[in-house]
Amino acid sequence: MPMRPSVVALLVVHTFLTPIIARSEVVRMKVTAYCACGKCCGWSNRGGVPKDHRTGKRKVVGKTSSGVMAGKGTAAADLRYYGYGTKMNIPGYGTVRIQDKGSAITGKTRIEIFFPTHRQALRWGVRYLNVEVQR
Ligand SMILES: [Zn+2]
Numbered sequence: 001m002p003m004r005p006s007v008v009a010l011l012v013v014h015t016f017l018t019p020i021i022a023r024s025e026v027v028r029m030k031v032t033a034y035c036a037c038g039k040c041c042g043w044s045n046r047g048g049v050p051k052d053h054r055t056g057k058r059k060v061v062g063k064t065s066s067g068v069m070a071g072k073g074t075a076a077a078d079l080r081y082y083g084y085g086t087k088m089n090i091p092g093y094g095t096v097r098i099q100d101k102g103s104a105i106t107g108k109t110r111i112e113i114f115f116p117t118h119r120q121a122l123r124w125g126v127r128y129l130n131v132e133v134q135r
Helices: 005-021 118-124
Strands: 024-034 043-046 049-052 074-077 087-090 094-100 110-114 127-134
Touching (some): 024 118, 094 110
Parallel strands (some): 024 110, 074 094
Antiparallel strands (some): 074 110, 087 094
16 A cells, blocks of 8 residues: 555654754863863963953953853864764753863863862763764
8 A cells, every 4th residue: 555645754754854953962071170260271360350360351260251150061172073063962961052162172072061069060070971962
């Protein structure tokens, strides 16, 4: 018995469109951790004003390069590969969104995830993980 055209259409949609719409890719990455502190983010408090080491400009502590405040689920990546808002699943941490960048965070296989305290960031350490990138 020949398939009805609607069934064929559904199969076509499912086969060709699903991977495009819900495209995800697993990338093995070096996952490091950071917090908002001067050590992690390259600023120091001179004369009562936090200043960025690289730019010399006043630093808003805890503000990501995208403009939103960092929190649980914030991550930094190389924006040439992963733009702002890219969602990723980090085993042992959860879902993150790329909202930040870092001078040391370069390449397709580097990501840095945010923790509220330096202590927690240190506890995470350096991990090599299979990260699911959602496109
Ligand atoms: Zn820190």
